[in-house]
Amino acid sequence: MNRYEVKDERGRARLVCSFGAAVAETGLPPEQIARPERRASFWRSTLDAGVLFTIIMTLILGTVIGAMHGWKVWGRLIPWTPVMFIGYGVPIGYIAARYGWRSAEEGRDALLEAGLCPHCVHGIAGVPPRSDGCTICPECAAAWRVEPPEPGAEQDQREAR
Numbered sequence: 001m002n003r004y005e006v007k008d009e010r011g012r013a014r015l016v017c018s019f020g021a022a023v024a025e026t027g028l029p030p031e032q033i034a035r036p037e038r039r040a041s042f043w044r045s046t047l048d049a050g051v052l053f054t055i056i057m058t059l060i061l062g063t064v065i066g067a068m069h070g071w072k073v074w075g076r077l078i079p080w081t082p083v084m085f086i087g088y089g090v091p092i093g094y095i096a097a098r099y100g101w102r103s104a105e106e107g108r109d110a111l112l113e114a115g116l117c118p119h120c121v122h123g124i125a126g127v128p129p130r131s132d133g134c135t136i137c138p139e140c141a142a143a144w145r146v147e148p149p150e151p152g153a154e155q156d157q158r159e160a161r
């Protein structure tokens, strides 16, 4: 559904490991990998997916049934829209909240803060940075900027980006 892609510090496109896969592969407790606000929100994902699916399905069903039985089906489809919304939105919301990030950037930052390579979740906390300040993952060679955890500094960097 969602592809979480960011550019690493050397400009290469890298997929960010999903939250669910990061938990599964590292065996770390979920709270240790990311705070809930960095993860996809159930309600937001349900709303987005539910609305999209309902619109698409109403158009498809309206067109197909309309073509078979005449064009007066739109009104009959309206009562089904909540069913479509819930039937699709809720499962997607559940999956997103369990496995997803709020955004690719949030996922990258959360994994870096947890000391993991955002691409392959190899531990990179102890890897010394190169001369340009990039830390190169020994497993997948992705380049990241690992910031030393400093209270207050995080906000400034994010605004400078």
Ligand SMILES: [Zn+2]
Binding pocket: 117, 118, 119, 120, 121, 122, 137, 138, 139, 140, 141, 142
């Ligand atoms: Zn890596």
